Amino acid sequence: MAVRKLNKLRVVKRKCCGCGKVKPRDDMIKITYNKQLDSVQVEPDSFFIGRSAYICRNNGCFFEAFKKGKFYKILKCRQDDKLKEKIRAVLEK
Ligand SMILES: [Zn+2]
Numbered sequence: 001m002a003v004r005k006l007n008k009l010r011v012v013k014r015k016c017c018g019c020g021k022v023k024p025r026d027d028m029i030k031i032t033y034n035k036q037l038d039s040v041q042v043e044p045d046s047f048f049i050g051r052s053a054y055i056c057r058n059n060g061c062f063f064e065a066f067k068k069g070k071f072y073k074i075l076k077c078r079q080d081d082k083l084k085e086k087i088r089a090v091l092e093k
Contacts, residue, residue, distance in 0.1 A: 029091065
């Protein structure tokens, strides 16, 4: 099968764990959980590998993602209010 050269130009899209909509990566906040390090990073650099969740940059999705601990279930990490505050801070930037 021929390699499609257009692939590189495609906008990377991710699913929001708040509203569930698929949006361009740049419109979202990325949160990654590395199980081995037991560490969660908000907007991690490319060297940080782990399970990732995405939230749209708006308060509605933030609220929705944390309702009933949905966000933690997706990321498979334990509940952490500090992490929640960190994401809120990024959201308010
Ligand atoms: Zn959303």
